[in-house]
Amino acid sequence: MKTLLIQFKSLVLVALLVSVTFANAQKAEAPSQSYDLGAKINEMTLTIGGVLVVATNDGLVGIKPTESQPVFTFNNFGKLKPEETDFIPGSPYIVVSQGATSGFAGLSKTKRAVIDYVQGKVIFNSDDDSWNQIYTCNVMLPQNKLVVSGIQKIGDKFEKMTPKVAVYDLNTSKLDYSFFLDKPGRVGIAKDFSVTGTPLLLKNSLIIPTAQGLIAKSHSGEDLWQTKIKGVNWMVADETEKEIYGFETTTNGKNTRIHKIGSNGAELWEDDRKVKGIVTNFEILPQGLAVVSDVAGGTGALGAKSESKITMFSAATGEDLWDKAPKTKGYVQHFYIMEDGILFGIESGGINKISFDGKPLFKKPLKTGENIMVMAHTPQGLLYITGEDANIVNLETGEEVWGKPLKYKRAASVASTFDAKNDRYLIAADGKIMAVDANSGEVSDLAKCDFEEKEDPNHMEIRDTGVFLSSSQNMTSLAFDGNENYHTYHKSPGRSTFGKIVGGITAVASTAMTVSMSMKAGANRSAFGSVNDLDSYNDYGKEAKRAADMFAGIAGASFDYLSTRFKSTAATENAQFILTKLDNGVGLVKVNKDTGNTDKEIVLNDKKPEYEVDEFGGFLFYKANDKTIYAYNLNN
Template sequence: MTKKLIIVLNLFLLSGVILTTNAQVNELWKKDLTGTVIWQQVTSFGNYFVCTSTEFAAFNPETGDKLWSNSEFANIPNQQVEEMSGSALISINLGQTIYLVDPYSGAVKFNSTKAGISELKTKQVLYKANGILAAGKNTNGDPLMLMVDMTNGEIVWKIEEKFGRIVTLNELSNKELLIVTLFKNYKINSETGDIIWKNSTSKEAEQLDNMGAFGSLLAGVAEQAVSDEDFVINFYKHPEKDIFIIAAENKSESQTSSGQTSISYSNNYTAFNLEDGSRLWNAPIEMNGQLGTLAFYKDGIIVLPNDGNRTKINFFNLQTAEGLWGKKGRGIAIKGGVYKHLKTESGFLLMSQSGDKNYLNFLDPDQGIITFDKPVKIDGEVIATVESAKGILYVTTAEVNVLNPTSGELVFDKSIQTSPSLTQQQDNKLYVFDIKEGVIKSIDIDAATANNISNEGLRFEGKEGPNNLELREKGIFISSEQNVAMFDYNGTKIFQNYFEAPREPGLKRALLYAQAARAAYISANSYYAAGVLQTAAPDVKEEDAFSGAVVEGFGMVYEELGDAASDFAKQSFQQANARFKATAQGRDFMIVFGKVEKDNALFKVNKDSGEIEGTINLGKEKEPVYAVDDITGQIFQKTAEMQITSFKL
C-alpha cells in the first residue's frame, strides 16, 4: 500500500511539473504599434524603448502606455543608441550628429550640430549644475567647450580658447567645476562659464605657455601626437584640505639591440592648491612603474605604484614632497606592484601583483616598514575584506582565507577555492561554496574557523559550474545559467535540476544584457548585504557623483541638492535607488533558457523548489526580438510584426 501511494504521488508530482512547465506566465499588457518592431531594450535605469519602422518610442513598462515618440529616430540600428555613461540620458548617433535624449520626456537635451560641435570628444552630465558639459572641435577645427541647460537644452556658456584635451572633470559644488586637461587645469564658474583660475599642469607646460604662439603650436603638435592614446590619470582630493593631486602614468618604448620593443613605465604626482590652482611643489614626485594607489596619511601621502618585482613605496611630506622612507628617502621595496590597499587600525594591508602571482603585505606607516618577514602568496585579486579579532578575512577572485596581520600567516592551512559570487555573509558567518570539493562551508568570522555544511559533492550538468550562491529562508540556493540546486542549513540536498539550453547564441543576447545590468547593481550593493565588508563606494563617488550615489544606495547627491535638484536628477536618482534596493532584497525566481518541444522558451524557475512556474514561448526564431528587465522580472516580447506584449514573471 505504501509503495503504491508513493508511485501515485510521484505520478501526480510529475504531472504537476509538466503542467507547470507549459503554463504561460501572466500577460501584463499588449500594445499594437504603427510600424514593424525592429528591436527593443530595457536600460540599466529601467527605461523601456522600442524602435520600429515608423518611430523610436518610450513606454511605461508597467502599463504599456506610450510616454513619447520620435519619428526622426525610426529604423535606427541598435548599435547607434546607447546609455550615456553615469547617466540615464540616451545617446543617439545619427549621421554626423550626436543627440542626448531625456528618457523620461523624450526632449533632446543636446544636439552636437546645433551646438556647433563637429567632433565631440567629451560629454558628461553635471548633476549639481543641472547641465551637460560638452567639448570638442567646432566646424573650423578649433576647440570648443560649452554647457547646456538640462531644463531647456539651451547653451548656457561657451569657452573657445585652446584648452586642450580634457582628461578628467569634477564638480566641486553647484557653482564650481574643476577641469584637468593635458597642459592646464581650470576652475570654472559652472553658472556663467567664467574662468576663476587656470594654471599650467607642469613647469614644461608653463614654459610652452610663456612662448606665446610658438608654444601653442608646439602644444598642439604634442597633443596631436597622442590624440589616439588612452591616458591613465587619477584625481585625488584631500579629505580635509583644499588640495588635490593629479597622478599621471607615462609609457616609454625603445628598441633593444635584437630589434624587440621594450616598454617601461613611470608615474608622477603633482599637488595643487584648490583656491588658486598654484602648484605646491617645485617639481612633481616621480616614481618608477605604472600607477597603483595613493593614500593620504597624517601630513603626507603614501604613494603605492605598480612596478612589478622592482616596486618601491614611499611616504612624502605634503608641503615639501620630500621622501621620508628608506635609504636617503628613496622608498622601501615590496614584492609585486600594489593595486589596492586597506586601512586598518594598526596600518595598511597592501595587495600587490607580479605577473599572475598575487601577494599580501602589511605596512606600518608610523615606522615606515613592511612588518611581514616575507609576503603572503595568494590566488586571485582581493575583492573584499572584513576585520575581526582573529585577523582579516579576505575574498579574492579565486579563494577565501583569514590573514593574521601580526604574524603574516594564514589561519587556514589550505585556502577555500571559490569566487566572490559564491560567497554570502549573514551576521558573523560567511557561507562559501568550495569549488574544489564541491561542498558548502560556513566560516565563523569572529572565531576564524570553517566547517562543512554539506558533505555531498555538487556537480552540475551541461559542462557548467556553480556561479552564484544565495541564502534563503529554506536553505542555500546555488545556481549557474542552466542548473539550480538547494541545500538546507544542515547540509541535506533538497533538489537539483538541469534545464537543457538552446544552442543558438543569439537567443541569449537580451537575457545576458539584462543579467549584466542586474549584476552591476548587485556589485554596487557589495557582495555582502550586511555591508560590513569594504566596498569601492568612496572611491567611485569621488570620481563620479552619480555612480557613487548608486553604489551607496541612498542617492546621496540628490539629498545634497535637495529642492535644487532638477526633475531629471530627481527621477534618475529615485529610479536608480529603487532598482538598487530591489536587487538588495532578492527575489524568489530566476530566468532560465530552455526548450518546449521544438520551440525556444524562457522559464521562470522557483528558487525554493527548483521547479518551473511559468513559460514564455519565444518560437523557433534564432534571434527573437525580446527584452528582459531582470530586476523587476518583466519580459517584453514581439508577438506580431507590429505588436509587443509584456509578461510579469
C-alpha cells in the same frame, strides 16, 4: 575598477535554472506590451533604470515595459555605431556622439546629444544650440551638470571661430553659463586651446585642462587664474577644494606625471612627480597620497614585468615617503584603506598590508591562489576566497586564523555564504559543499554538489528553508543538516542560444562602480568620496540601499525614480529567471527558490532568442522579429 568588479562578483552572477516539471506553470506567452519600432533592430541595452534602449537603423528608442509606447525616439543623428552611444554609469543619461573630436580648423561637423532615458527627454542637442564642433562633453555627478567645449556658431565672425566652454543644468536642460577659452579676434600667433581632458567642477569654480594650460573660471564665467601646466587628462580635489591634483599621461603613454595646484592656481610642489605606468587608483589621506599605477610588461627576456606600483607621496612636498615600495609581482586586484595602513590583493595571488609610513604590517606576505574573488571583513578577520583556496587571516598580523587554507581544484567560480544560525561559512567547490566553523576553522563536508553539465555552482544563499545553491542549469535546496530538499536540472538549450541577462543586481554593482570607472575615464570623481573601503561579508542587501541613497542625493526627477527603484524588493529575491528548452521551444521560466517549482513559463518560439531580463524589476524584453520588441511581466 578591478577591485570593485571582484567585490561585487557575488551580486552579478546570474542563475539560469529550470524545473523538471511544468505541471503547475502558468503559461504567459502573450506579451504585456508589443513595440513595432519601424526599423531594423541592431542592438539592445538594458539600463540600470529598467528601460531598454534599442539601437535601430534610424537611431535610438527607449522602452519602459509599464508603458504602451516608447518613452523616447531619437533619430536626429540617424543610425549610430555602438561606440557612438555612451551610457553614463550610475545615471539616467546617454551621451550620443557623432563625428571626430580632435583639432580645430577645417574639420567636419561633430555632434553630441544627451538623453534622459527615464523621462524620455533629449536634454541637450548640439544642433539646437548651434554647436558646429564639439571637443568634449562630460556629465558631472552629483552636481548634475553637463560641461561642453567646442565651437559654437553664435556671435560675430571672431566668436564663431573661438573655442568655447558651456555649462548646462541637466535637471532643467538650461544653460548656466558659458565663456571663451581665448579672446575672440586676438591678434598674434595662433594658440591651440584644445581641451585635453575632463574638466573639474568645484563648488565655486570650473577648471578646464587645455593645451595652453589649466584655465579656471567662476560659475558665472569670469576669469580666475591660468597656469602653464599643459596636457592634464583628469583632476581630483581634496575635500576643502583648496588642493587640486592633475594627472598627465606622458606622450609615450607609459608614465603619469602628477601636479599639485592651489585653489588660486599656484603650483604647490616645486616639481611635478612622475610615476611609472598609468594611475588606476588615487587616495588623498591624512598621511599622504596613496597612488597605484599599472605598468605594462615589455617584450623579450629583459622586458619589464607587468605589475602594479604602490607609492605614498607627501601631500605637502610630493616627496616619496617610503624608502622601499612593497613588491607586488602582479597587478593589484584589491586595494583598501584601513585605519592602520593599506591592504592589497594581487590578481596572480598574494595579500599584504603596509603601514602608511611604509612598514610591513603582516609578518610575511600571505600566499594565496590566483584570482582573489572575495576580500571582506568578518568578525574573525579577513576572509579571502580565490579560485583555488580560502581562509580567514588576522588583519593586524596576516596570520592564518584557520590552521591551514581550505584548498580545492582551480575553479572559475566559487559559491559561498555565511550561515549565521549555525555560525559557519559554507563554500561550494570540488563537487561538494564544505562547512567551516567560524571560530575554530574546523572543516566538514556538508553535502555533495554534483551538478549536471559539469557546472560549478555560482550562487549560494541562506533561506528559511535551508541553503540554496545554483548554477546555469542546476538548482538545489538543502536542509541545514545537508539533506536535500530538492534538486532540479534542465538541459541547456545550447550555449549558442543563450541570450544576455542583465538585471537589477548588475545595476547595483554598476552604481557602486561609478567612482572607480569614472576615475579610469578621468571623470569628476572627487565629489563621490572614497570607494576603497573593505566591505563586510554577505552585506549584499546594503548595496541596493547604497545605490538608493546615492541616487537620492542627486537633484532631479529621474534620480528620484532610480532611488525608489532600488528601495523596492528585487524580483529575484524569491525566484530565478531561466532560459531552457521547453516542450514547445526555447523559453524563459520563473522558478521558485524555496520549492523548485516553475511558477511561469514563456515560450519564445526562437532557437536563438535575443532578449534581456530586468531581474530587479521583473520584466523580459524579447526581440520578436527584426523590428519588434515584446515585453513580458514576470512578476504576476
